[in-house]
Amino acid sequence: MSLRRISVVLGLLCAGIIGLTACGSSAGPASSPPATAASAGPSTVRLLAHESFVVSEQLVADLKAQTGITLEVITAGDAGSMVAGAILAAGAPTADVIFGIDNTLISRAVDAGVLEPYTASDAASLITELRGDTAGGLVTPIDYGDVCVNIDDTWFAKQSVTPPNTLADLATPEYRDLLVVQDPATSSPGLAFLLATIAEYGDAWPDYWSALQANGVKVAASWTDAYTGQFTAGGGGGPRPLVVSYATSPPAEIVYAAEPKPSTPSTSVMTTGCYRQVEYAGVLKGAANRAGAEQVVDWLLSEPVQADVPLSMFVLPAREGTPLPEVFTKFAAKVAQPLQLDPALVAANLPTWLTTWGEVMGR
Secondary structure (H helix, E strand, C coil): CCCCCECCCCCCCCCCCCCCCCHHCCCCCCCCCCCCEEEECEEEEEEEECCCCCCHHHHHHHHHHHCCEEEEEEECCCHHHHHHHHHEHCCCCCEEEEEEEECCCHHHHHHCEEEEECCCCCCCHEEHHHHCCCCCCCCCCEEEEEEEEEEHHHHHHHHHCCCCHHHHHCHHHHHCCEEECCCCCCHHHHHHHHHHHHHHHHHEEEEEHHHHHHCCCEEEHHHHHHHHEEEEECCCCCECCCEEEEHHHHHHHCCCCCCCCCCCEEEEEEEEEEEHHHEEEEEEEECHHHHHHHHHHHHCCCCHHHHHHHHHHHCCEEEECCCHHHHHHHHHHCCCCCCCCCCHHHHHHHHHHHHHHHHHHHC
Protein backbone atom coordinates (compact mmCIF):
# COMPACT_ATOMS: atom_id res chain seq x y z
CA MET A 1 0.00 0.00 0.00
CA SER A 2 -0.34 3.04 -0.28
CA LEU A 3 3.58 4.90 0.54
CA ARG A 4 1.10 3.28 1.05
CA ARG A 5 0.13 3.00 4.65
CA ILE A 6 -2.57 2.76 7.27
CA SER A 7 -5.15 0.31 5.98
CA VAL A 8 -7.35 0.70 9.05
CA VAL A 9 -8.92 3.49 7.03
CA LEU A 10 -10.33 0.88 4.68
CA GLY A 11 -13.07 0.12 7.15
CA LEU A 12 -14.26 3.69 6.76
CA LEU A 13 -14.47 3.72 2.98
CA CYS A 14 -17.95 2.27 2.70
CA ALA A 15 -19.07 4.36 5.68
CA GLY A 16 -19.04 7.58 3.74
CA ILE A 17 -15.57 9.05 3.36
CA ILE A 18 -15.76 8.34 -0.36
CA GLY A 19 -17.94 5.98 -2.37
CA LEU A 20 -15.39 3.89 -4.23
CA THR A 21 -16.28 1.31 -6.84
CA ALA A 22 -15.15 -1.34 -4.39
CA CYS A 23 -18.16 -0.28 -2.31
CA GLY A 24 -20.50 -0.55 -5.26
CA SER A 25 -20.79 3.04 -6.48
CA SER A 26 -18.79 5.81 -8.11
CA ALA A 27 -17.70 8.93 -6.24
CA GLY A 28 -19.42 12.27 -6.58
CA PRO A 29 -23.03 13.48 -6.58
CA ALA A 30 -25.51 12.03 -9.05
CA SER A 31 -26.52 15.30 -10.68
CA SER A 32 -24.37 17.08 -13.27
CA PRO A 33 -23.58 20.82 -12.94
CA PRO A 34 -23.53 23.20 -15.88
CA ALA A 35 -20.47 22.96 -18.14
CA THR A 36 -17.49 25.07 -17.16
CA ALA A 37 -14.58 26.53 -19.07
CA ALA A 38 -12.50 23.53 -18.01
CA SER A 39 -15.00 21.04 -19.37
CA ALA A 40 -17.39 21.02 -22.31
CA GLY A 41 -19.74 18.88 -20.26
CA PRO A 42 -19.91 16.25 -17.53
CA SER A 43 -17.56 13.31 -18.03
CA THR A 44 -16.33 10.31 -16.12
CA VAL A 45 -12.67 9.81 -15.25
CA ARG A 46 -11.66 6.39 -14.02
CA LEU A 47 -8.92 6.48 -11.39
CA LEU A 48 -6.97 3.28 -10.75
CA ALA A 49 -5.66 3.29 -7.18
CA HIS A 50 -4.34 0.97 -4.49
CA GLU A 51 -6.63 -0.17 -1.71
CA SER A 52 -5.59 2.61 0.69
CA PHE A 53 -6.57 5.54 -1.52
CA VAL A 54 -8.92 7.83 0.39
CA VAL A 55 -10.03 11.41 -0.20
CA SER A 56 -12.94 13.28 1.34
CA GLU A 57 -16.34 13.12 -0.31
CA GLN A 58 -16.58 16.91 -0.33
CA LEU A 59 -13.41 17.23 -2.41
CA VAL A 60 -14.79 14.79 -4.97
CA ALA A 61 -18.02 16.80 -5.11
CA ASP A 62 -15.98 20.00 -5.56
CA LEU A 63 -14.08 18.39 -8.44
CA LYS A 64 -17.34 17.67 -10.20
CA ALA A 65 -18.74 21.14 -9.52
CA GLN A 66 -15.62 22.82 -10.89
CA THR A 67 -14.88 20.57 -13.89
CA GLY A 68 -17.92 18.43 -14.61
CA ILE A 69 -15.86 15.32 -13.86
CA THR A 70 -17.44 12.36 -12.10
CA LEU A 71 -14.61 10.44 -10.46
CA GLU A 72 -14.89 6.66 -10.59
CA VAL A 73 -12.29 4.97 -8.43
CA ILE A 74 -11.18 1.45 -9.28
CA THR A 75 -9.24 -0.16 -6.44
CA ALA A 76 -6.77 -2.93 -7.17
CA GLY A 77 -5.29 -4.27 -3.96
CA ASP A 78 -1.81 -3.31 -2.77
CA ALA A 79 0.31 -0.97 -4.88
CA GLY A 80 2.33 -3.92 -6.18
CA SER A 81 -0.80 -5.72 -7.36
CA MET A 82 -2.14 -2.50 -8.88
CA VAL A 83 1.01 -1.89 -10.92
CA ALA A 84 1.14 -5.52 -12.03
CA GLY A 85 -2.44 -5.22 -13.31
CA ALA A 86 -1.69 -1.96 -15.08
CA ILE A 87 1.27 -3.59 -16.82
CA LEU A 88 -0.92 -6.45 -18.03
CA ALA A 89 -3.37 -3.90 -19.46
CA ALA A 90 -0.68 -1.59 -20.90
CA GLY A 91 -2.00 0.31 -23.90
CA ALA A 92 -5.60 -0.76 -23.29
CA PRO A 93 -6.19 0.31 -19.69
CA THR A 94 -9.35 -0.13 -17.66
CA ALA A 95 -8.83 3.37 -16.24
CA ASP A 96 -7.66 6.82 -17.37
CA VAL A 97 -5.34 7.87 -14.55
CA ILE A 98 -3.38 5.98 -11.93
CA PHE A 99 -2.50 6.93 -8.36
CA GLY A 100 -0.16 5.07 -6.03
CA ILE A 101 2.75 4.02 -8.21
CA ASP A 102 5.72 4.67 -5.95
CA ASN A 103 9.44 5.02 -6.40
CA THR A 104 9.97 1.32 -5.68
CA LEU A 105 7.64 0.37 -8.56
CA ILE A 106 7.90 3.23 -11.06
CA SER A 107 10.63 1.53 -13.09
CA ARG A 108 8.31 -1.40 -13.84
CA ALA A 109 5.57 0.89 -15.11
CA VAL A 110 7.94 2.99 -17.20
CA ASP A 111 9.61 -0.03 -18.79
CA ALA A 112 6.21 -1.52 -19.64
CA GLY A 113 4.99 1.65 -21.35
CA VAL A 114 2.06 2.11 -18.99
CA LEU A 115 2.15 5.92 -18.87
CA GLU A 116 1.60 8.93 -21.13
CA PRO A 117 3.84 11.97 -20.62
CA TYR A 118 2.16 14.46 -18.27
CA THR A 119 3.07 16.37 -15.11
CA ALA A 120 0.69 18.53 -13.14
CA SER A 121 0.31 22.09 -14.35
CA ASP A 122 1.23 23.25 -10.84
CA ALA A 123 4.28 21.01 -10.46
CA ALA A 124 6.38 24.03 -9.48
CA SER A 125 4.53 23.92 -6.13
CA LEU A 126 6.21 20.64 -5.17
CA ILE A 127 8.67 20.61 -2.29
CA THR A 128 12.17 21.20 -3.58
CA GLU A 129 13.45 17.64 -3.29
CA LEU A 130 10.54 16.28 -5.35
CA ARG A 131 10.45 18.80 -8.21
CA GLY A 132 12.64 16.71 -10.49
CA ASP A 133 11.11 13.41 -9.41
CA THR A 134 8.85 12.84 -12.41
CA ALA A 135 10.31 9.79 -14.21
CA GLY A 136 11.19 11.95 -17.17
CA GLY A 137 7.89 13.84 -17.20
CA LEU A 138 5.63 10.79 -16.90
CA VAL A 139 4.30 11.25 -13.35
CA THR A 140 3.69 13.83 -10.64
CA PRO A 141 4.61 13.25 -6.96
CA ILE A 142 1.50 13.46 -4.77
CA ASP A 143 2.72 12.33 -1.35
CA TYR A 144 5.67 10.76 0.42
CA GLY A 145 6.52 8.91 3.59
CA ASP A 146 9.11 6.68 5.21
CA VAL A 147 8.79 2.91 5.51
CA CYS A 148 10.19 1.96 8.91
CA VAL A 149 9.98 -0.75 11.52
CA ASN A 150 7.19 0.04 14.00
CA ILE A 151 7.44 -0.99 17.65
CA ASP A 152 4.74 -2.01 20.13
CA ASP A 153 6.08 -0.07 23.12
CA THR A 154 3.57 -1.62 25.52
CA TRP A 155 4.74 -5.14 24.68
CA PHE A 156 8.40 -4.26 25.14
CA ALA A 157 7.72 -2.50 28.44
CA LYS A 158 5.80 -5.49 29.78
CA GLN A 159 8.59 -7.85 28.76
CA SER A 160 11.30 -5.51 30.11
CA VAL A 161 13.08 -5.71 26.75
CA THR A 162 14.79 -2.74 25.12
CA PRO A 163 13.39 -2.15 21.61
CA PRO A 164 15.75 -2.42 18.62
CA ASN A 165 17.52 0.66 17.27
CA THR A 166 19.07 -0.56 14.01
CA LEU A 167 18.55 -3.03 11.19
CA ALA A 168 21.42 -5.06 12.62
CA ASP A 169 19.58 -5.40 15.93
CA LEU A 170 16.68 -7.15 14.21
CA ALA A 171 18.89 -10.12 13.38
CA THR A 172 20.12 -10.66 16.95
CA PRO A 173 18.78 -13.36 19.31
CA GLU A 174 17.14 -10.78 21.58
CA TYR A 175 14.55 -10.18 18.86
CA ARG A 176 14.06 -13.74 17.66
CA ASP A 177 10.52 -14.41 16.34
CA LEU A 178 9.43 -10.80 16.97
CA LEU A 179 9.53 -9.22 13.48
CA VAL A 180 6.97 -9.45 10.67
CA VAL A 181 7.74 -8.02 7.22
CA GLN A 182 5.89 -8.06 3.90
CA ASP A 183 6.77 -10.05 0.79
CA PRO A 184 8.62 -7.62 -1.52
CA ALA A 185 7.21 -9.36 -4.58
CA THR A 186 3.62 -8.53 -3.59
CA SER A 187 3.79 -5.58 -1.22
CA SER A 188 4.98 -2.01 -1.67
CA PRO A 189 6.22 -1.53 1.93
CA GLY A 190 7.77 -4.98 1.75
CA LEU A 191 9.71 -3.96 -1.34
CA ALA A 192 10.72 -0.69 0.32
CA PHE A 193 12.10 -2.62 3.30
CA LEU A 194 14.06 -4.92 0.99
CA LEU A 195 15.53 -1.88 -0.77
CA ALA A 196 16.41 -0.37 2.60
CA THR A 197 18.47 -3.45 3.43
CA ILE A 198 20.19 -3.31 0.04
CA ALA A 199 20.96 0.39 0.54
CA GLU A 200 22.33 -0.39 4.01
CA TYR A 201 24.35 -3.55 3.31
CA GLY A 202 25.22 -3.34 -0.40
CA ASP A 203 26.29 -6.64 -1.91
CA ALA A 204 26.11 -8.29 1.52
CA TRP A 205 22.34 -7.84 1.79
CA PRO A 206 21.57 -11.57 1.16
CA ASP A 207 23.65 -12.41 4.23
CA TYR A 208 21.55 -10.02 6.27
CA TRP A 209 18.35 -11.70 5.11
CA SER A 210 19.83 -15.10 5.91
CA ALA A 211 20.38 -13.81 9.43
CA LEU A 212 16.80 -12.53 9.63
CA GLN A 213 15.55 -15.89 8.39
CA ALA A 214 17.57 -17.71 11.02
CA ASN A 215 16.19 -15.31 13.62
CA GLY A 216 12.57 -16.24 12.86
CA VAL A 217 11.35 -13.34 10.71
CA LYS A 218 7.75 -13.80 9.53
CA VAL A 219 6.84 -12.85 5.93
CA ALA A 220 3.26 -11.71 5.26
CA ALA A 221 1.70 -11.19 1.84
CA SER A 222 0.58 -7.60 2.44
CA TRP A 223 0.69 -4.66 4.83
CA THR A 224 -2.79 -5.52 6.07
CA ASP A 225 -1.83 -9.12 6.80
CA ALA A 226 1.29 -7.99 8.64
CA TYR A 227 -0.07 -5.03 10.62
CA THR A 228 -3.60 -6.09 11.47
CA GLY A 229 -2.98 -9.83 11.48
CA GLN A 230 0.50 -10.32 12.99
CA PHE A 231 1.41 -7.12 14.85
CA THR A 232 0.60 -7.18 18.57
CA ALA A 233 -0.67 -3.58 18.42
CA GLY A 234 -2.55 -4.00 15.13
CA GLY A 235 -5.92 -4.82 16.64
CA GLY A 236 -5.99 -8.45 15.60
CA GLY A 237 -4.21 -9.98 18.57
CA GLY A 238 -1.12 -10.89 16.56
CA PRO A 239 1.99 -12.33 18.23
CA ARG A 240 4.74 -10.06 16.85
CA PRO A 241 5.65 -6.66 18.39
CA LEU A 242 7.79 -5.47 15.44
CA VAL A 243 6.31 -4.77 12.00
CA VAL A 244 7.35 -2.99 8.81
CA SER A 245 5.00 -0.03 8.44
CA TYR A 246 5.34 3.75 8.22
CA ALA A 247 6.77 6.65 10.21
CA THR A 248 3.24 8.08 10.17
CA SER A 249 1.55 5.01 11.69
CA PRO A 250 1.51 6.32 15.31
CA PRO A 251 -0.74 9.32 14.42
CA ALA A 252 -3.24 6.91 12.86
CA GLU A 253 -3.37 5.00 16.13
CA ILE A 254 -4.55 8.17 17.88
CA VAL A 255 -7.00 9.24 15.17
CA TYR A 256 -8.75 5.87 14.97
CA ALA A 257 -8.70 5.02 18.67
CA ALA A 258 -12.02 4.62 20.45
CA GLU A 259 -13.13 7.30 22.86
CA PRO A 260 -11.67 8.36 25.17
CA LYS A 261 -8.67 8.69 22.89
CA PRO A 262 -5.20 8.11 24.36
CA SER A 263 -2.97 11.13 24.81
CA THR A 264 0.00 9.35 23.21
CA PRO A 265 0.38 6.37 20.86
CA SER A 266 1.32 2.95 22.25
CA THR A 267 3.62 2.43 19.25
CA SER A 268 6.81 4.12 18.12
CA VAL A 269 9.12 4.00 15.12
CA MET A 270 12.68 2.82 14.63
CA THR A 271 13.95 5.85 12.72
CA THR A 272 17.10 4.23 11.32
CA GLY A 273 16.94 1.85 8.38
CA CYS A 274 13.89 3.62 6.89
CA TYR A 275 13.26 3.88 3.15
CA ARG A 276 11.76 7.05 1.65
CA GLN A 277 8.71 6.21 -0.45
CA VAL A 278 7.17 8.68 -2.93
CA GLU A 279 3.75 8.10 -4.51
CA TYR A 280 2.88 9.41 -7.96
CA ALA A 281 -0.11 10.02 -10.20
CA GLY A 282 0.03 9.71 -13.97
CA VAL A 283 -2.05 9.43 -17.11
CA LEU A 284 -2.41 5.89 -18.43
CA LYS A 285 -1.40 5.29 -22.04
CA GLY A 286 -4.53 4.65 -24.08
CA ALA A 287 -6.79 6.50 -21.63
CA ALA A 288 -10.31 6.98 -22.98
CA ASN A 289 -10.49 10.39 -21.30
CA ARG A 290 -7.00 11.82 -21.45
CA ALA A 291 -8.06 15.45 -20.93
CA GLY A 292 -10.03 14.49 -17.83
CA ALA A 293 -7.16 12.37 -16.56
CA GLU A 294 -4.85 15.39 -16.73
CA GLN A 295 -7.36 17.43 -14.74
CA VAL A 296 -7.47 14.74 -12.07
CA VAL A 297 -3.66 14.74 -11.78
CA ASP A 298 -3.82 18.53 -11.33
CA TRP A 299 -6.57 18.10 -8.72
CA LEU A 300 -4.53 15.59 -6.70
CA LEU A 301 -1.76 18.21 -6.35
CA SER A 302 -4.19 21.05 -5.59
CA GLU A 303 -4.09 22.78 -2.20
CA PRO A 304 -7.39 21.31 -0.87
CA VAL A 305 -6.51 17.72 -1.75
CA GLN A 306 -2.97 18.07 -0.44
CA ALA A 307 -4.31 19.41 2.87
CA ASP A 308 -6.58 16.34 3.02
CA VAL A 309 -3.76 13.84 2.40
CA PRO A 310 -2.32 13.50 5.94
CA LEU A 311 -5.50 12.48 7.75
CA SER A 312 -6.99 10.62 4.78
CA MET A 313 -4.01 8.46 3.86
CA PHE A 314 -1.48 9.09 6.65
CA VAL A 315 1.32 10.21 4.40
CA LEU A 316 2.97 13.59 3.90
CA PRO A 317 1.78 16.02 1.20
CA ALA A 318 4.11 16.69 -1.71
CA ARG A 319 2.98 20.31 -2.12
CA GLU A 320 5.25 22.84 -0.45
CA GLY A 321 3.77 24.76 2.47
CA THR A 322 0.84 22.41 3.11
CA PRO A 323 -0.05 22.63 6.82
CA LEU A 324 0.08 19.42 8.84
CA PRO A 325 -2.51 18.48 11.48
CA GLU A 326 -1.40 18.63 15.09
CA VAL A 327 -1.47 14.84 15.51
CA PHE A 328 1.21 14.67 12.79
CA THR A 329 3.41 17.40 14.21
CA LYS A 330 3.23 15.69 17.63
CA PHE A 331 3.47 12.00 16.82
CA ALA A 332 4.73 11.33 13.29
CA ALA A 333 8.33 10.14 13.52
CA LYS A 334 10.99 12.36 12.01
CA VAL A 335 13.44 10.42 9.84
CA ALA A 336 16.60 12.46 9.47
CA GLN A 337 18.42 10.25 6.98
CA PRO A 338 16.04 8.02 5.00
CA LEU A 339 17.64 5.43 2.77
CA GLN A 340 17.10 5.58 -1.01
CA LEU A 341 18.47 3.94 -4.13
CA ASP A 342 18.78 5.41 -7.61
CA PRO A 343 15.65 4.37 -9.57
CA ALA A 344 17.89 3.38 -12.50
CA LEU A 345 19.80 1.00 -10.22
CA VAL A 346 16.53 -0.47 -8.98
CA ALA A 347 15.23 -0.86 -12.53
CA ALA A 348 18.35 -2.67 -13.64
CA ASN A 349 18.55 -5.04 -10.69
CA LEU A 350 15.12 -5.57 -9.20
CA PRO A 351 14.26 -8.88 -10.94
CA THR A 352 17.57 -10.35 -9.81
CA TRP A 353 17.15 -8.99 -6.29
CA LEU A 354 13.68 -10.49 -5.98
CA THR A 355 14.91 -13.85 -7.27
CA THR A 356 17.79 -13.83 -4.81
CA TRP A 357 15.50 -12.83 -1.95
CA GLY A 358 13.17 -15.71 -2.80
CA GLU A 359 16.08 -18.17 -2.82
CA VAL A 360 17.39 -16.90 0.53
CA MET A 361 13.93 -17.06 2.11
CA GLY A 362 13.02 -20.42 0.55
CA ARG A 363 10.02 -19.01 -1.34
